[in-house]
Amino acid sequence: MPPPPAALDAHLAEELELLDAAALRRRLFPIQSGAGPEVLIDGRRYLLLSSNNYLGLATHPALRAAACRAIEQYGCGTGASRLIAGHLDLHAAVEAKLAAFKGTDAALLFPSGYQANVGTISALVGRGDHVYSDALNHASIIDGCRLSRASVHVYPHRDVRALEAELAASAPGGRRLIVTDSVFSMDGDRAPLAALAALAEQYHSWLMVDEAHATGVLGARGAGLAEADGVSERVDVHLGTLGKALGSAGAYVAGSRALIDWLVNRARSFVYTTGLAPAAAAAAGAALDIIVAEPARRDALARNATRLRAGLRALGFDAGGDTHIIAVIVGDTRATLRLGDALRTRGVLAQPIRPPTVPEGTARLRVTPMATHDESQIDRALASFAEAGRESGVLR
Ligand SMILES: Cc1ncc(COP(=O)(O)O)c(C=O)c1O
Structure with a gap:
């Protein structure tokens, strides 16, 4: 008989020592x-x-005031998932503002960017489908790809030729999704969005862009790299976070009405989680005003x-x-x-x-x-x- 496994704490202490070493x-x-x-x-x-509080908004008086007002009106927590009893008119108002900001039909708030990526990718592709992901994409994109059970094609960082070769070589059939950070979180360089949009169109693929580090920072109105590069309308799924330049917490996905309605039904990290806290939603709404105005x-x-x-x-x-x-x-x-x-x-x-x-x-x-x-x-x-x-x- 093999020896019994070490007790949990002993096992973890050993693993932690290895990390230390x-x-x-x-x-x-x-x-x-x-x-x-x-x-x-x-x-x-x-x-x-x-x-990542790039614009200094996390401590801005207007965000603090909006958060305090929201707490006064709604309390500290929503108390339920959005589909049960945790959907506030405040969420709807901030989603409408986000959609206008991104120039899309609709938007949906998530409690975090991690959840937005994991939930969105796994709601859009599944077994028998293909997802194409830049090698330096954020961990939440990587996890979303894995969770989706689609075939994952990781292409070398920003390498459009390699991506095209993958697209051309993939077995026909199934849905296709290209997903990329817009500004890469650990390298600070930019995805070649125009080239990715062209490939998406040529190979009948959807394009999803995570603007976590570009929302509020790039583009004439601060809407992100897609805005700066003039390709917003060629992006099917716009994702961004509220916890970075927007100085709050949470995330959004913006796109067509059908996309948002699908996510409300099928993004498990949206359906099975408590609605974004009122203070966070309100602060993000206040941040959007400042980002456009300043x-x-x-x-x-x-x-x-x-x-x-x-x-x-x-x-x-x-x-x-x-x-x-x-x-x-x-x-x-x-x-x-x-x-x-x-x-x-x-x-x-x-x-x-x-x-x-x-x-x-x-x-x-x-x-x-x-x-x-x-x-x-x-x-x-x-x-x-x-x-x-x-x-x-x-x-x-
Ligand atoms: C590119 C990217 N996407 C998503 C996330 C996750 O966002 P959140 O911190 O809101 O979970 C991060 C960083 O945190 C990120 O860098």
């Missing part, structure tokens, strides 16, 4: 303030370069990102991407942790990103300025990077 163990640390340009940790202020926030973010990326490159860092997300690629996991620690000692929070979030050998700091940083803060960050780079051995 590989420098891959992650830990939570509590932040004592809102996601401003600086945050408070253990009573000390840190310059925050790891937040393009200067997008300009400030772009300026800060350009200054920071150029400064990092001038120091000798491998600072990739061409958006507000700057991937400072180090490669070695331990060296990446050393760089992060050395920055933290200097009062700068730029979090290391390690495998499995990014491919083996590409550990990095994911550096994200905000619209609300001023020039002196960006310059202070650069001075700290110069010192930390040398101290950690990442810069020679």
Whole structure:
């Protein structure tokens, strides 16, 4: 007889030790303030370069006020899934606003972007169908593809030729869905949306674009990369999150009325979950008004990102991407942790990103300025990077 398995805690302790030994163990640390340009940790202020609160809206007075009003009117929780008794007129109003913002017939709120991706992909394709997914898509897209049971074709990052070869070689029959991040979350580069739309049309495929990191940030009205690239109408499924530039929590899918009605019926992560909290929905609604009315926030973010990326490159860092997300690629996991620690000692929070979030050998700091940083803060960050780079051995 084989020996009995170890008790759960003993087993997990061993696994955690292995993570420690590989420098891959992650830990939570509590932040004592809102996601401003600086945050408070253990009573000390840190310059925050790891937040997706790109436009600084998470702490904006208009969002706070909208959230408070919603709590006064509806309470803190919806108390049920949307299809049972958790659908508020507030949800309907924010969905209508999102649809107008995205230029679609309809939109649907989800409690998170993770749920929106998992639920939408698995509602659109299934066994016998095909889904084509960029190799660097977000984990929630990967999980949605897996959960769908469709044949998953992972194409090399942004490689339109390889995607075309996959589309051409796929067995005929079944539905086809191409899915991509618009701005890639860990690399800060952009999907070739026009080329993907052309392939989708040529190969009778649907196109789904996750604008989690572009909503509020790119495009003349802040509607995302599809807007910036002039391809909005060629995208079948628009997805975005409310917890990043919109400063709230939750997510949306926008598209045709039929798409939204289908998701209401078939997206399990929508059907079987409690409706988005009133405060989150209301704050997102308030954020949309600011995003459309204040393009200067997008300009400030772009300026800060350009200054920071150029400064990092001038120091000798491998600072990739061409958006507000700057991937400072180090490669070695331990060296990446050393760089992060050395920055933290200097009062700068730029979090290391390690495998499995990014491919083996590409550990990095994911550096994200905000619209609300001023020039002196960006310059202070650069001075700290110069010192930390040398101290950690990442810069020679
Ligand atoms: C591209 C992308 N899609 C989806 C998500 C998930 O969104 P949420 O945090 O709302 O679950 C994220 C990040 O969190 C993301 O980067």
